[in-house]
Amino acid sequence: xxxxxxxxxxxxxxxxxxxxxxxxxxxxxxxxxxxxxxxxxxxxxxxxxxxxxxxxxxxxxxxxxxxxxxxxxxxxxxxxxxxxxxxxxxxxxxxxxxxxxxxxxxxxxxxxxxxxxxxxxxxxxxxxxxxxxxxxxxxxxxxxxxxxxxxxxxxxxxxxxxxxxxxxxxxxxxxxxxxxxxxxxxxxxxxxxxxxxxxxxxxxxxxxxxxxxxxxxxxxxxxxxxxxxxxxxxxxxxxxxxxxxxxxxxxxxxxxxxxxxxxxxxxxxxxxxxxxxxxxxxxxxxxxxxxxxxxxxxxxxxxxxxxxxxxxxxxxxxxxxxxxxxxxxxxxxxxxxxxx
Numbered sequence: 001x002x003x004x005x006x007x008x009x010x011x012x013x014x015x016x017x018x019x020x021x022x023x024x025x026x027x028x029x030x031x032x033x034x035x036x037x038x039x040x041x042x043x044x045x046x047x048x049x050x051x052x053x054x055x056x057x058x059x060x061x062x063x064x065x066x067x068x069x070x071x072x073x074x075x076x077x078x079x080x081x082x083x084x085x086x087x088x089x090x091x092x093x094x095x096x097x098x099x100x101x102x103x104x105x106x107x108x109x110x111x112x113x114x115x116x117x118x119x120x121x122x123x124x125x126x127x128x129x130x131x132x133x134x135x136x137x138x139x140x141x142x143x144x145x146x147x148x149x150x151x152x153x154x155x156x157x158x159x160x161x162x163x164x165x166x167x168x169x170x171x172x173x174x175x176x177x178x179x180x181x182x183x184x185x186x187x188x189x190x191x192x193x194x195x196x197x198x199x200x201x202x203x204x205x206x207x208x209x210x211x212x213x214x215x216x217x218x219x220x221x222x223x224x225x226x227x228x229x230x231x232x233x234x235x236x237x238x239x240x241x242x243x244x245x246x247x248x249x250x251x252x253x254x255x256x257x258x259x260x261x262x263x264x265x266x267x268x269x270x271x272x273x274x275x276x277x278x279x280x281x282x283x284x285x286x287x288x289x290x291x292x293x294x295x296x297x298x299x300x301x302x303x304x305x306x307x308x309x310x311x312x313x314x315x316x317x318x319x320x321x322x323x324x325x326x327x328x329x330x331x332x333x334x335x336x337x338x339x340x
Contacts, residue, residue, distance in 0.1 A: 059237030092318025
């Protein structure tokens with residue numbers, strides 16, 4: 001009950017923060033800027049969103065295939081349609097309640113493919129760790145190729161992030177955090193040793209064993225090259241979505257791949273901060289486009305257009321996937337009844 005209450009409070013906090021940002025964006029606009037914002041949206045070439053959707057779909061399929069590689073390494077054969085459907089439903093749930101989608105998609109896939117959910121969660125953890133490393137690498141590459149424009153911005157952001165607000169040096173904070181984690185691990189090992197036959201301890205051990213087995217999949221993956229190629233393709237589709245979308249609004253159509261990379265670095269962070277990126281996603285794009293001398297209202301219009309397109313794709317594919325998997329489940333139940 002406490003865990004559920006905590007999740008609800010977190011969701012309300014972050015969702016409320018997103019709504020506050022939406023209010024701030026529009027409230028801070030002058031009448032002239034608001035008129036320019038609405039004009040940019042009214043004159044946008046919405047047909048451009050068709051290739052954006054196709055590129056996004058290709059990325060989701062590639063992500064499904066990459067997940068299949070990890071599951072295959074665990075010794076399970078899965079259907080691409082089921083993996084894709086579970087993935088999209090996970091994204092759909094994440095749009096409303098952050099992180100819950102990860103559990104839901106593992107539960108769904110585990111149910112349909114007869115796989116222990118904790119093993120699937122292990123593969124998701126492995127994917128996320130790898131994606132975080134890719135994201136950091138991507139930021140470094142973006143700063144390198146666009147250093148004159150975004151280098152100073154990143155430096156200021158990092159300085160604010162690691163600034164000493166409490167009088168305690170950053171290295172000391174990191175050491176305290178490390179010691180706390182070490183102490184927790186040590187205490188858990190002692191409890192597991194002394195209460196080895198407890199039902200709860202057995203369940204926890206099985207859970208952590210499943211997680212470790214899933215995380216180890218990347219290290220011991222036989223088809224590493226395919227995994228890396230899918231990863232490169234996924235990040236390429238992210239950049240292409242933004243680059244193609246530039247052509248939807250005249251005032252940003254001159255921006256190139258470098259600008260798309262810069263937008264992606266902040267847009268990705270925005271999607272993590274609030275449910276579905278509401279409020280933070282357009283704000284992030286607006287902030288980064290200012291570095292490219294794009295009028296604020298135009299930057300916000302493009303940000304909302306991209307957010308709308310991304311949200312529409314996830315809602316549509318997620319809803320279709322829900323219907324398909326639900327129908328698949330009904331077909332299986334009917335087949336069982338016929339056999340009986």
